[in-house]
Amino acid sequence: MTPPDGPRRAVLLTVDDDPGVSRAVARDLRRRYGERYRVVRAESGDAAMDALRQMKLRGDLVAVILADYRMPDMNGIEFLERAMDVYPGARRILLTAYADTGAAIDAINVVDLDHYLLKPWDPPEEKLYPVVDALLESWLASDHRPVPETKVVGHRWSARSSGVREFLARNQIPYRWYLSDQPEGTRLLAAAGCDGLRLPLVIAPGGEVMVEPTDQDLATRVGLSTTAAEEFYDLVVIGGGPAGLGAAVYGASEGLRTVLVERTATGGQAGQSARIENYLGFPDGVSGAQLTDRARRQATRFGAEILTACEVTGLEVGGPARTVRFADGSAITAQSVLLTTGVAYRRLDVPGVDELTGRGIYYGSALTEAAGCEDQDVYIVGGANSAGQAAVYLSRNAKSVTLLVRGGSLEASMSHYLIEQIAAIPKITVRTGTEVSAVHGSDHLEGLALRERASGRTELVDAQRMFVFIGAAPRTDWLDGVVHRDRHGFVLTGPDLHSESGVPAGWEPDRPPYHLETSVPGVFAAGDVRSESAKRVASAVGEGAMAVMLVHRYLEGL
Template sequence: MTQSTPSFPEVGDVEAAATVRLSAEQFERAARYGVVAEVEPGQRLPNDLTLCDTATLADGLVAYGPGGFAGELSVLTGQKPALSVRVVTAGRVHRLDRPAFRRLMAQQTDLSDLFLRALIARRRLLRLSAEQTTRIIGDPRGGDGLALRVFLSRQGLPHLWLDAASVEAHAVLNREGLREDDLPVAFTPDGILRRVTPGVLGERLGLTYRAAGRGVVDLAVVGAGPAGLGAAVYGASEGLSTLLVDAVATGGQAATSARIENYLGFPFGLSGSDLTTRAAVQALKFGAEIASPCEVAALRTGEKEHVLVLSDGTEVPARAVVVATGAAYRTLPIARWDHFVGRGIYHAATDLEAQGVAGEAVAVVGGANSAGQASLHLARYAEHVTLIVRSADLGAKMSAYLVERIRADPRITVRTGTEITGLMGEERLDGLTVTGLGEPLACRGLFSFIGAVAATGWLAGPALDEDGFVLTDGPGALPFETSVPGVFAAGDVRHASLKRVAAAVGEGASAVRSVHQALARG
């Protein structure tokens, strides 16, 4: 269980938010949810939200005196705590374990906002503290390193990244007797992880699903993109025991969008990562559980309940299921495409990828909004951006406001009616051959936004269309219900969906209404 930390602008002064104290009235209300305990100097406390009555506590970043409270975002998410709280001066505290803290969050709106801002601010302080974080050494330009770095970023996990090519990284590797084939390497409080993957690190940090002592959940949501997050927020807020699982990390493809400017209520735009991490914290606030990375290998359907079978064989029984796995990236049928993925070919254009090609010539392939947004964002970093569009009309699938901005940007060259025919380079991409151009196009980064296919290879039972998208709303079915009663689909994975972030959120929320009706019919 996890979740990412949003960069909420309203948090304001991070240190002030991290060290906020409760008024006497607020403290009294919060203390009703806790258990009183007397503590002694040097004592280590469990990963609870701990209110300081007369004792003073510290966690290595901040000290908390009377009226303050100790605890980090892991109190809410359930992940392994990043900080250890110890007693500085003896006295009395009130401890709220996770169930008690969730009750407070659900019942005390003002306290919920105060605690949430403080926990987010502390996570942000923690991410700036090299001494308190997991350290990773890897090649941020290689496939394995980039995958790990994207995972850490999207999960909001405090970490210090060292480029394997740096002098500091070499010194650490030599000191620890590590070699290049050990990369990526993670240094955690529990030891060193060689050739670490997101899955292994997620398990070590307590982010994956734990089945011990579990019963049947009311709602299991597969896929943590906008549709899945929408379903989780509305399911949990309406009293359903809700579990959200994702094979990679929270946010889905939406999290890779550098800027979304047409989402209702955000006139100045926001990044896809910011939007989805806000939604994830919101789901956690209402009591949803999030497990990631957590891959679902199969769905076994039944009359009274359905069972998600995870890739490690763990079974998760649920009374209702929302499938929101979205779609997988399309590739071009060009030699060595797979070889260059993560070594010059990318399916996202966030700051992480853009920084890796700063000052270089790059290309974007695609003709829809995601390609246009990526081109404008990359132009801030790259020497020059070439936008390659197969259609003869840039505005065929792209919003007019993006077309206008791209045409006006001297850093972007648009080549319509053009296709990529070849990839150049040895270990890393350094050029392209394209139709209509007599010489190779210098390119250190190719950002591909050419669409996707339904991510339903794991799904058996519900009817699919010829392209693998889930069919819903059949005769006698509830809205968003598949051909299997009690199994629903929302977002990009659903046949004839709109393929827009706002629509996906709405579908996820609307599917929950049908879930309630399905549970009521027994």
């Protein structure tokens, strides 16, 4: 009879209002089961219920509950009935005197009692342990698997619930999702004292409750670093996509005091890819999440510091120092800065889309929503690699997948290998020259109006899931007036900065900018945020590594 492995032992709970009896029960239980189970005792039904709620929030397992029948305010049967709402799988024993055996027999039907024991039960070897042994055996044979420490209770069509799940998933935080109207979700809401009007409810490790938490609240409570350990670094990398992670690995491995700052989750758009099949060294392909996890662990192993849920709002230049400012008012300073903020998917400019975003309409893969696509007709807007990868992935479970492409073909924007894969999957339909002209739904997406661009003909289709991949825009507004950008907002570097004099206006060093250096000496850019970049995972990683080499050159010249 081996209890489940894990940092916490399953609980045997005993409640009796007589302190002497309570201690005796706990003593006998610890003598036989103390090495394998945690014995918790309470001296009233209310105290025991409080203990159960706290254990529920922490994700503890309760194997057996022993309750005395005669207790003031709440008798043993009433207590066990309430305990069933919190831990329906726990085995239940009623401790009773001979005079109360009638009530104990009635309780078998009322609270599905597993056993009742007459007091006193001496010797326990004959009257207590065989009963508890049998119930533990039965409990262990049932589905008693522990719940991951982080739990999320929300509504199927809640935008913030979707955002919380995506944040946790992309940051590799194990969690379990409960719908608020399902039994276990209802139990967790009750244990947290939440009325369910404000969702999602997130229960962090240790049982701490958060209602509608921000990303920074989540990051802090689930163990992600959100505050810099130092005030000064050799290199600050802003953005945790492939370019940023590549720079963090090479910077830290080469001895630079390196910190990577990420707004949401490492991986960027590549981290959301269901499968990347053209990345060197992975002939069978690799998911964006796997590649991101490996890169993140590699960077931290070399000593890079990674901050999550930190939004950068400003960059200041003062002599040789480069100061990075955050939304919360804090700041860090470094000798050099690398911009790897990547790009964000452009918003679909159709009435009603903003109101239904997170409620059936999603930007990017939103892989946490894949399970909800089972046996549904799914629509994907876009014709580049990210849209193709999502179509292939979602076609595994969806009833059908329709790619809506504004252009006349996929060849201009999608890799050949993906076009061939899509053509070989019967569930996927490609509709070129087609765009979304309207969306319909009240609390969630229910339908789309599709317009053929050539004829202007409009068709209404039923839809509950739509994923949008329509080009990318750089997140560089906060750099306005600091570094030079092109008309689309992408950062200019190296040769693209050259004016008639060969250097950008205001450039002070007696050398031209390095290949990945911006108009500000010591500030570099790599990956998708850089003007004229290749927009591929491999090239972004390469630019991140190259940027570190150029950082070394810059630092040597100070």
